[in-house]
Amino acid sequence: MAFDGQDPHEESIKVCCRFRPQNQLEKDQSGKICITLGDDITSVYVPNIDSSFVFDRVFGSEASQKEVYDYAAKPIINGVLRGFNGTVFAYGQTASGKTHTMEGPDIEDEVQMGVIPRMVWSIFDGIDHAADYIEFVVKVAIVEIYNERIRDLLDPKKDNLKIHEDKARGVFIGGVTETYVGSEQEIFDIMKTGKYNRAVAETNLNEHSSRSHLIFMLTIEQKNLHDRSLKVGKLHLVDLAGSEKVGKTGATGDRLDEAKNINRSLSALGNVINALTDRKSTHVPYRDSKLSRVLQESLGGNAKTSLIITCSPSYYNEQETISTLRFGQRAKMIKNVVKVNHERSVEELKMLLQRRDQALGDLRGRVSLLEQLLRSNGIPVPEEHTTSSSLTRQASAPPAPVDEAEKTEYEDQLQDFVAFVLAALADILET
Numbered sequence: 001m002a003f004d005g006q007d008p009h010e011e012s013i014k015v016c017c018r019f020r021p022q023n024q025l026e027k028d029q030s031g032k033i034c035i036t037l038g039d040d041i042t043s044v045y046v047p048n049i050d051s052s053f054v055f056d057r058v059f060g061s062e063a064s065q066k067e068v069y070d071y072a073a074k075p076i077i078n079g080v081l082r083g084f085n086g087t088v089f090a091y092g093q094t095a096s097g098k099t100h101t102m103e104g105p106d107i108e109d110e111v112q113m114g115v116i117p118r119m120v121w122s123i124f125d126g127i128d129h130a131a132d133y134i135e136f137v138v139k140v141a142i143v144e145i146y147n148e149r150i151r152d153l154l155d156p157k158k159d160n161l162k163i164h165e166d167k168a169r170g171v172f173i174g175g176v177t178e179t180y181v182g183s184e185q186e187i188f189d190i191m192k193t194g195k196y197n198r199a200v201a202e203t204n205l206n207e208h209s210s211r212s213h214l215i216f217m218l219t220i221e222q223k224n225l226h227d228r229s230l231k232v233g234k235l236h237l238v239d240l241a242g243s244e245k246v247g248k249t250g251a252t253g254d255r256l257d258e259a260k261n262i263n264r265s266l267s268a269l270g271n272v273i274n275a276l277t278d279r280k281s282t283h284v285p286y287r288d289s290k291l292s293r294v295l296q297e298s299l300g301g302n303a304k305t306s307l308i309i310t311c312s313p314s315y316y317n318e319q320e321t322i323s324t325l326r327f328g329q330r331a332k333m334i335k336n337v338v339k340v341n342h343e344r345s346v347e348e349l350k351m352l353l354q355r356r357d358q359a360l361g362d363l364r365g366r367v368s369l370l371e372q373l374l375r376s377n378g379i380p381v382p383e384e385h386t387t388s389s390s391l392t393r394q395a396s397a398p399p400a401p402v403d404e405a406e407k408t409e410y411e412d413q414l415q416d417f418v419a420f421v422l423a424a425l426a427d428i429l430e431t
């Protein structure tokens, strides 16, 4: 495995906190604010619990979509274009601004568009500016996790997809529809299809968009046409379900089950984060929920990850805001180990074999030339040899290679043999 000159290295998760403006309900409740933002743009103080929380960046309610994207998501997208895995996810209570941040109120409006549409523009911009010997393939998939089932939003009949893991691909969702895309507009159309399929389920199965986790997955393969090497970057953009406590929702019956499932997957996510940041913990419970399993590489694994926690500034939602801030603070301690996913393509391997065969041919030619020289000087040419040490005692012709695995050994022996003949010739010249 090659790493594009960059060895695997540790990288902390980047955690940003975004406060939205107060909504009408909050203004009607009293309009009181429960937080004070620090002048340093990285801290937020909660007077009621006399605690400060420090993040990589804290965005106030006036922060633009572009500012949030440029700081929290763009570096991750650039990483994916260099062959790293990347994840941007939004966590916060219902109506705190997760969807506003990830999608935005209008995915085609330049000012209002959120992280996902901005990412689409960045990716195609990156592709347009890449060297012309790099060939790109971009694939998109969209799923939601609802009541512990993974549903394919590009083919809703697939409503219980399974998670698999193997050495080459890491953790992945088996059988998910991956659509090849060649332009920004194609991705926007796919996003609309996904949104439509999600909305159809909504009318059938209660209103659930804020109760399911939405995962937008994008894979970028880039083939270098010069050396045939292949890099694969995977991007996960995640809009989580609301994180509020079950009690506050006033849910009963099916809704209560739903709320418990959301809580279960979010608390499983919290447990994973706790285990990753607790030195005493030896087991990370990724398998306790579909969500934590899908995000396995993003938390403590091979991915550049950015978490955007979204909060209400209102006194009315203070408890949820504090719990979100604590979640973010804990996540900030996670260290991932990231590396470029540099895979060997079949063409690259064929080319390397071809080069080695050529080098072997060159060596053989050199050997027969040297043998002729030996013979013309009346020196007997050794018949067979096995190791370099036996060469010094009894020179011999190298054995024919049996298979590819033996070629390297054969090559070494040829080189030893050439060295031996050169030494013999040097002796002749001296005498």
Ligand SMILES: Nc1ncnc2c1ncn2[C@@H]1O[C@H](COP(=O)(O)OP(=O)(O)OP(=O)(O)O)[C@@H](O)[C@H]1O
Residues within 6 Å of the ligand: 019, 020, 021, 061, 092, 093, 094, 095, 096, 097, 098, 099, 100, 101, 105, 209, 210, 211, 240, 241, 242, 310
């Ligand atoms: N930073 C912001 N600036 C202006 N309006 C915002 C901001 N964040 C959120 N809003 C508004 O607040 C409302 C709720 O936001 P949003 O739907 O994004 O919440 P959510 O966290 O995704 O909720 P859910 O968990 O239900 O999906 C929306 O009307 C949205 O436009």
